[in-house]
Amino acid sequence: MTEFATDDTLGTPDAPETPETSGTPATPDARDTFPLYFDSVLETADDPTGRKWTWEEDGYTVYRSHARTGPGCHDNCGVLLYVKDGVLEKIEGDEENPYNQGRLCLRCLAFKEMLYHPDRLRHPLIRSGERGQNRWREVSWDEAYDYIEENLRRVFSLYGPETLYVAKGTGRDTNGYYARIAESLGSPNSSGAFFCGSSCYLPRIASAGLKAGAMFVSDYSQNSPLRFDDPRFQVPECTMVWGNNFPVANSDGTLGWWLLECMKRGTKIITIDPKLTWVAAHSEIFLQIR
Numbered sequence: 480m481t482e483f484a485t486d487d488t489l490g491t492p493d494a495p496e497t498p499e500t501s502g503t504p505a506t507p508d509a510r511d512t513f514p515l516y517f518d519s520v521l522e523t524a525d526d527p528t529g530r531k532w533t534w535e536e537d538g539y540t541v542y543r544s545h546a547r548t549g550p551g552c553h554d555n556c557g558v559l560l561y562v563k564d565g566v567l568e569k570i571e572g573d574e575e576n577p578y579n580q581g582r583l584c585l586r587c588l589a590f591k592e593m594l595y596h597p598d599r600l601r602h603p604l605i606r607s608g609e610r611g612q613n614r615w616r617e618v619s620w621d622e623a624y625d626y627i628e629e630n631l632r633r634v635f636s637l638y639g640p641e642t643l644y645v646a647k648g649t650g651r652d653t654n655g656y657y658a659r660i661a662e663s664l665g666s667p668n669s670s671g672a673f674f675c676g677s678s679c680y681l682p683r684i685a686s687a688g689l690k691a692g693a694m695f696v697s698d699y700s701q702n703s704p705l706r707f708d709d710p711r712f713q714v715p716e717c718t719m720v721w722g723n724n725f726p727v728a729n730s731d732g733t734l735g736w737w738l739l740e741c742m743k744r745g746t747k748i749i750t751i752d753p754k755l756t757w758v759a760a761h762s763e764i765f766l767q768i769r
């Protein structure tokens with residue numbers, strides 16, 4: 480990638496020739512892809528309690544880590560990754576992790592399928608046909624960055640840098656960079672919030688405010704290493720579930736099995752939902768709205 484400068488004018492770049500694909504990139508060696516989603520594995524050290532972060536078991540190298548799978552999960556459940564010859568063969572919940580106590584939902588259990596799916600995007604692609612023809616060619620990252628740079632320059636020369644608007648989806652750990660990227664390219668336009676958050680997070684927060692007066696975090700003993708056995712934890716007598724099939728959804732910071740554990744310990748459920756879900760069927764009161 481060349482250094483960016485805003486003082487010259489470029490036409491549409493001619494990208495170098497590479498073999499064409501028709502939508503599906505070539506599949507690289509799976510070993511190249513494994514660390515991408517679990518890179519914390521590479522940085523985790525054995526902890527002072529004596530727990531190991533990696534060991535050999537039945538022909539596998541097992542890595543203890545946390546999962547933060549896309550799309551749509553911020554829960555970071557503890558996982559054990561079973562790897563053979565550099566390939567992830569299975570993934571299981573870490574029973575020593577108090578947050579999920581060995582449980583995983585379908586998103587993590589199916590993670591291997593996503594990781595090695597032939598349609599997974601692994602390299603930058605540049606369109607090589609007309610829009611809608613679904614014809615692409617695979618390019619290197621350097622070439623992709625050059626392509627972006629050259630087109631940014633072309634657009635800036637026509638309309639000015641203010642034409643750039645920098646926005647993002649969710650991404651808690653990258654929030655600080657977007658305004659700086661926009662600013663360094665000469666645009667005052669960037670999004671401090673997140674686009675997908677506007678359609679999911681903000682409505683949730685707003686509806687929580689309307690119902691409870693504030694954003695609240697339910698107490699399922701998730702802050703205690705002893706979890707449900709912590710004598711300080713009081714099992715809720717009643718929990719109201721609004722439009723959420725929590726054993727399936729595992730929405731942000733509320734794992735379905737947490738509430739199931741509370742139900743086993745006596746929590747009664749009131750469900751408000753248009754749909755007769757599993758939760759609704761196991762509720763004391765089901766208010767089925769239209």
Ligand code: SF4
Pocket residue numbers: 546547548552553554555556579582583584585586587588729734
């Ligand atoms: S909630 Fe599900 S997807 Fe999220 S980290 Fe836990 S098991 Fe994985």
